[in-house]
């Protein structure tokens with residue numbers, strides 16, 4: 466063998482290692498180019514122009530998503546739509562009432578919510594095809610969590626009390642609590658009290674899996690979307706952690722599900738002492754292959770996914786606002802003591818707390834879980850009433866927060882925080898039953914609006930109100946420097962500062 470041979474071998478070996486990633490990068494670039502070409506929409510583009518525009522645009526969207534949307538809205542509000550340059554498919558944002566109304570009213574076979582979420586979360590591969598094809602958990606959720614809310618509120622309050630008092634000591638000295646991490650743990654536990662009941666909702670390993678699943682799905686979706694369709698199942702199985710987390714959760718849920726299935730078999734569907742939680746209702750409604758431990762586990766994890774992230778992101782902002790604005794504490798306490806003091810923790814006492822409701826609603830208006838909402842994907846070519854043509858495959862959203870901050874929508878102080886904005890609006894003649902935190906409208910979009918508006922809001926709002934009320938009744942809260950922590954805006958998601966701490970101490974009277 467000549468002395469050149471090892472070199473040639475090394476070079477050809479190295480080039481094999483280079484060729485694969487190079488081809489892959491080229492494939493991604495070509496795929497995005499084709500998508501951008503085929504979903505090109507003739508509306509103004511907000512942000513950097515030119516050949517590097519999409520790359521700079523993507524970076525800006527990742528770090529300053531709120532600014533990107535606000536600039537687009539300020540520049541092109543009257544055009545009805547604007548688009549944001551990205552390396553992948555460009556997103557189109559609707560700015561006007563009429564067009565947002567059209568977006569939410571369009572039939573699912575024209576502008577689809579399910580297709581948009583499936584694309585964003587790569588649901589078929591991360592969560593499983595059945596979740597989209599047979600979304601019976603949504604029906605169960607509407608029946609189980611929402612219609613039974615009256616029964617859930619006292620249980621929810623019980624878990625809030627147990628979880629908060631365990632995590633946050635009642636002591637006279639100020640104690641720092643990690644806003645995001647500690648509230649996420651508390652909320653995960655409280656939500657799981659309604660999903661799977663006691664004692665599993667207090668098992669830290671089980672709870673950690675719910676949170677892990679959300680991370681795995683989101684990271685997994687980010688990786689999977691770059692691969693060709695035929696490779697996606699393999700990538701989901703071997704590159705992401707989703708199946709591993711599902712497997713571990715299955716291990717935790719197996720004894721609970723088996724026990725309930727055995728009881729039904731032995732004593733009938735409505736056996737005495739049957740737990741009244743989401744899992745029981747899910748088992749009741751599951752048919753055929755859905756009644757297996759694996760598939761029931763997947764549904765429980767999906768419920769964890771849709772509920773924990775959004776509720777945590779929203780509630781941490783509520784906590785930051787109250788800690789930064791002590792002037793709201795006394796009137797809120799007075800109201801809570803009156804109604805909860807008289808009736809206890811009930812759905813009715815929470816409903817009567819109008820200021821509390823308004824405070825939670827106002828936090829969501831300015832800093833909900835996202836700056837855009839009502840995601841839709843065009844299933845076929847579609848022309849809006851203003852003449853805008855969007856080809857099949859286009860991604861559309863409502864420019865939610867820019868609309869919430871628009872003085873034409875909420876008055877001259879639209880961009881300012883006014884915790885009692887909505888309770889004051891309810892004082893106006895004929896408005897007593899309007900402006901609830903659960904009420905969605907074309908001017909209030911944190912939960913979307915219309916057919917696909919978040920069904921979980923009927924659960925999330927009482928939960929956030931109970932948590933805030935419980936904290937105010939038992940603790941004083943403050944921030945180290947008294948300043949509202951800045952939010953992070955990644956894409957259209959709004960995240961609370963993950964390092965910000967809130968200081969708690971026993972309430973001083």
Ligand code: HEM
Nearest residue numbers: 771772775776779834839840912913914917918919921925
């Ligand atoms: C503050 C907390 C929450 C926020 C901000 C939020 C926000 C949203 C938004 C923006 C949508 C899409 C609406 C649209 O495009 O029109 C949605 C859908 C959904 N949310 Fe929530 N959500 C929250 C809590 C929850 C909870 C606690 C649950 C479950 C218990 C839940 C379950 C769902 C489900 C199942 C959907 C899909 C509805 C459908 O397919 O039609 N959400 N949510």
